[in-house]
Amino acid sequence: MALTYAFHKARRIIGDFEKADQREAIQLCAQIQQAETLLRKSAAKNLDHCIDACQGLCCRNVHLNDIIGVADWVYLLMVAGEMAPAMEKAVAQSDPIFPRDCIFLEDGIGPCVFPMHARPEVCLTTFCSRTAALVAVIRQVKREFAKLRWYLLLSNPRKLTRRLYEKWYDLHPLGAFTIL
Numbered sequence: 001m002a003l004t005y006a007f008h009k010a011r012r013i014i015g016d017f018e019k020a021d022q023r024e025a026i027q028l029c030a031q032i033q034q035a036e037t038l039l040r041k042s043a044a045k046n047l048d049h050c051i052d053a054c055q056g057l058c059c060r061n062v063h064l065n066d067i068i069g070v071a072d073w074v075y076l077l078m079v080a081g082e083m084a085p086a087m088e089k090a091v092a093q094s095d096p097i098f099p100r101d102c103i104f105l106e107d108g109i110g111p112c113v114f115p116m117h118a119r120p121e122v123c124l125t126t127f128c129s130r131t132a133a134l135v136a137v138i139r140q141v142k143r144e145f146a147k148l149r150w151y152l153l154l155s156n157p158r159k160l161t162r163r164l165y166e167k168w169y170d171l172h173p174l175g176a177f178t179i180l
């Protein structure tokens with residue numbers, strides 16, 4: 001249920017974006033993708049190990065509600081919006097209580113159905129063989145996702161403040177220069 005809720009909440013957030021909000025969110029998502037590209041280059045050996053040796057072991061028996069949150073969905077929908085119908089279909093199959101293999105594994109065994117340029121934060125930054133060289137790059141990806149989360153958290157109060165100001169200004173045509 002939480003996965004479905006987070007998915008639909010992300011869709012509502014994106015649908016409520018004004019042009020300036022959308023531009024800023026797109027910019028934040030682009031920064032995540034830049035950090036993600038650097039991580040993929042830096043972790044090529046680790047990723048090959050995940051695919052060849054582990055065969056997606058970390059994608060087995062997971063609680064997706066703990067892995068994919070609203071910010072992840074906003075990111076995924078903004079950078080891979082063409083996959084929205086497939087995402088929604090997979091989310092509808094999720095089980096909020098019992099862990100199971102990731103619903104985003106193709107044919108239930110992999111590879112991941114998300115494109116390489118768009119993956120949730122935990123899926124990007126989790127490696128069974130972490131090296132010192134990757135720590136800084138992983139931290140950068142996490143930092144970029146944190147910026148998106150903060151933006152989403154703080155954008156609602158900004159919208160509310162803007163709407164209140166506009167209402168007040170409509171009621172008082174002289175704006176701040178009204179003499180009491």
